[in-house]
Amino acid sequence: MAKSLQRDDKRLLQFRKLTEVSRALTYAVSLEEVLRLTVERAAELLETDKAVLMLTNEQGLLSVRAAFGLSKEATERFREPLDETLIHRLQGLLGANPECFLGVPLVVGGQVTGILAVSLLQPVSSNEEQEWLLSALADQAAVALEKTRLDETAEFRERLIGIVSHDLRGPISAILLGSTALLRREELSERDSKTVVRIQSAAERANRMIRDLLDYTQARLGGGIRVESRPMDLHAVVRQVVEEMAMARPERRIEVYQEGDVHGNWDVDRLAQVVGNLISNALHYSPEGTPVRVATVGDAREATLTIHNLGPPIPAQQQSKIFEPMQRASADMNPENRSVGLGLYIVRHLVKAHGGTIEVKSLENEGTTFTVRLPRQAPPLS
Template sequence: MNPQEPGLQEGSHARPAASQALRLLVVDDSRSDRLMAARVLRRAFPGCVLEEVEDEARWRQVLCGPRFDAAIIDYRLPWADGMELLQSIQRRWPGVPVLMLSGTVEETQAFEAVQEGLQEYLPKTDGSYALLPRSVRFALERARQRQALVEANETLRLVIEGVRGHAIFLVDAEGRVLTWNSGAEAITGYSEEEVLGQFVRPLLVPESSRSERLGREAEEAVRRGVYTGEGWRLRKDGGRFWADISVSALHGEGNTPRGFVVVLRDVTERKQAEEERRRASEFRERLLGIVSHDLRSPLQAILLQSQLLPRDVRPEPVKRATSRISQAAERMGRMIADLLDFTRGRLGGGIPVERVPGDFLLLVREVTEELRLAHPHRRISFVATGEGQGEWDRDRLTQVVQNLVSNALKHGVEDSPVRVEAWGEGDPVVLSIHNEGRPIPSELMPHLFDPFWRGGGSGSSDRLSTGLGLGLYIVQEIVHAHGGTIHVTSNAEEGTCFTVRLPRHPSVAARGQGPV
């Protein structure tokens, strides 16, 4: 007999709160068997609410009531058998563990009931009643674990479903789609109904990359546990997108692969940015070639002819004209060199340096002497102390000293000296260049080393604005390439001072740079 069951009430599937008493249901038409079960259960679970059902009418009433935490049922009842009761409880209160305590059930019937979800079968013996509380505890714990697993799986499903920026899906060992989240639909254009059970590679992988059903991604995932890489993938409309790909292997018994978790992320914008950078790099190389060859070659020819022409002509106006040509050509040469250094520094990852052993203090002395000859009407003092041996790029550091001293000469008061000091009494070595004169305005200090910034403005000489404004930028790049630092102070009382600190060896420079 299968009695008609009442309809489900709202909230009937909810478990009682942890603070509520344990609710147990005992269904048995034998009064003595019910009493025996109730006695051991109340003793084992003090304070529990125990409901006893002896007939069909009471059974119908119980089914309309609140949920129980566990049920103990007999197999053979006047109004139904144990299988019917088990199914009724499962429909009414999903997840409630059910135990069967019977003296009439056969082994095949008990096995069938276990397959249908019965937690445990116990024969009606004195020993079984003694074991009943333990069996109930085990059943409650298994139910709690199952519920926790269900909730965890539901939480995971909701999280995966809510990740729209990533396509996350499962495929079986053959590559057929088992799950498909909303992110996968958003990225690929395929709905879940369209892809479930389909082979994933023909859907998403371009023909040129479709070498086999699972491909190297799955092979590496099986071998290493996870595959990560990038590649072109297809959308439903045939459009391609560059995907960041992760494939994780799922293993079954005997460590055999039973499927894969695939995560795809559309990184087409990043790929396009990389292509733009690559094209910019190619353009930079072409630009360097044009500047260094196509412009320098005719400029060198002009410079050479302007130097030869005064030897063959005597009139003073011609000599003055050729002198101006030569000076202009030299200035253009310096500008071209600055442009090349700027391009290397800004677009090429820094100005390259080639270190060789040498004496930094001697280098500074030689450059200072050259500048004294070039500016005979200005006073340039030089003081060196200590020892200057190290590994330097001589040509690049010559640029540093020339730029900083020339800058001090331009900005300093003409009748005051420019002081050049260098000392090497430890590591790093230090270079200091000082001039007196109008201080650098505080609002301009943060921009001193910016490219194309020139020290013009109110109170500045026109001579300060004749270059490209790359001198201090290049100085800073060369200093940084040596692993060093450059610092400037400027005020009305003490004047302006640039201080450069350079480590003697590359290893010291590397340690000072830190993580990128």
């Protein structure tokens, strides 16, 4: 009876430790941390002094990525194929006889991606409890390793986007300056002028894409887009943006309604970007011949910006996704209007940086309305 209670107490302690391991692996932020935690906790759970974690490389060879109780010299040389003779070689690496060796695979998506092995101080027990513990730990480690791999791959991709986008600004700016200078020449023929205008238009579109990509990487990796607030009049910013967009799209009608006091402490340039992105979106998704209505209204607490268009409704299941990166309300293959799909994502982050909110309402026969609410005082810079 006493032995049974002791066994139950030991099993309960093991379960607690396994739960702690799961929590630690969940919060691990790097591949190295997951690897280190796995071998350390394997040694602790199995009460052993030697543990090793191996992962397969691109050539299909196993190499030691983390070890406990083994010298660096011994593990550095270990490069072995995943075959039927591997167990014998692992026993040699760990200095374990067959009765004291225990190894389990790490499996991701049905594929063996590594092996977690230990050298036990006592022969493997017949109740398979030790193997179950190691297998449970290996399963948790496999999930954590795949998560960190995906996280690091995504972060690398996003940092690369930011670097490339930043470096592209110089050449694009040179193209814009050059095309502007060419358009001032009186000797240009009509055909040449049209060609330069197309070059300038393409460069401006590329410049907008680059700005969106830089804002995207800042929002994703830089802890949010920073704003520099100062006193401003939202009415005036909206009128300026509308005038600029009306010149660029003379065939479309943009109606403006303004009421109340909308002075506040905000970032002028960033709110102009919000207004411009939302108007551009409204023009893009509404039919020719229909107006886009822009309204700014102020009360004692906040300023409200609404932008309405009479385009087809956004499907209900899509409305919760349009503020995510690379999402669009509808498929659009027109190369003249194509973007990187970040406009509304950036708008949401800019509004959030001002302490505000944005929502969308889209119904059949009523059109689509984006509503931005801004508190009078933006949050302080962190």
